[in-house]
Amino acid sequence: MRQKLRVAAYAICVRDGRILLARSSAPDGTPEWVVPGGGMEHGEDPYDTVRREVEEETGYTIEVTGLLGVDSFRRAFRDRFGRAVDHHAVRLVYEGRVTGGELRHEVNGSTDLAAWQDLDAVPALPRIPLVDTALRLWRERPVTGRPAGALD
Template identity: 75%
Template sequence: MREKLRVAAYAVCVRDGRLLLARSPVPDGTFEWVLPGGGMEHGEDPYDTVVRELEEETGYRIEVTGLLGLDSFRQVLRGERLRAPVDHHGVRIVYEGRIAGGELRDEIGGSTDTAAWHDLADVPALTRVPLIDTALRLWRERPADGRVSATPGR
């Protein structure tokens, strides 16, 4: 089975009790909310990745204010476009960020279609990726080892 490693960096940006999220389409035509961020380019520093990705997806420039932790997961991917199953390993670096400039806008021609602020209390009702819950736990709990227990339902 082919192995694939993907390293990505994301930011938790909370301002006035609201969390900044981006919306991403899924193959069935629906949408899910995601943390702003994304995959590292070869040779890119994760810090630079999260700054670049957040600006691309939201229009904001951020100041990274801390490293919250890491999330790692594995899954076997099977799909119509895949010739054979792939053992996918994702490593996600989660930072905390503060908006330092820019204007909120939608991404054009990227992996997301809109960006918006959501009240923290409303986040559990959103259709969202599990990483949001993991990242919010990292943000709230600030574990010394930068890890929280696995998210159910992966």
Template identity: 70%
Template sequence: MAAYAVCVRDGQILLARSPADDGTPEWVLPGGGMEHGEDPYDTVRRELMEETGYRIEVTGLLGIDSRRHRFARESLLARITDHHHVRIIYTGEIVGGGLRNEVNGSTDMAAWHDLDAVPDLRHIRLVDVALRMWRERPVAGRFAEEQS
């Protein structure tokens, strides 16, 4: 379980940069994993502060991104790993703090990017999902083609 925020102002979105599995930097939505017993609302506020330096007000719930990923694993005990991501996506408004990079964390940089430039950035799929939710505001919090 994880919680993320789409923060857009003046035609730009706030993103954080994180190394991919191969070490190549890629842009991600600010946010991250919930701690045991933590409310997702508190998670997204904490994670955004850690990764970007900003305090946010959560202004809405966009939806849930639920994905199952199975992949081969090089282990004697398990040949297949079955991982399930459940990511809560909020909208947020910056209410304080200042842009800074995270030190000794899961990201190494935070920056504002023009919305039109996002497709050309190396980024994870969740950025596209979240921006689509932000633009289309699906009533059910997910898209019809994802419903089973």
């Protein structure tokens, strides 16, 4: 089985009771909301990754105001060629504050829409689980970087 490690960095940006999200497509083509961010490039610092990814996906520049935590998970699946893959994702979740730029949608990227969403509306949105994990880290701000009750 092929092993694949993906390290990524994401930002929670909350302003006036709204969260900045981007929209991507699930594997089946269904639109779903995601936290702005994405994979690190080789040699890139995660701090730089999150600032680059937020700008690419939303048009905004951010100041990173804190590291909220780390989300890690593994899953096995078959790639498009039918090969078994043991995928391990390590996702750093930062808090960010918008400092410049203008909201725009990503062109020719992994997302097609960026928008501010009311925090109260998030539970009704089609979204990836990382949105809930990141919001939980933002709300709880656990000193360990893991939400209370996370598997040890």
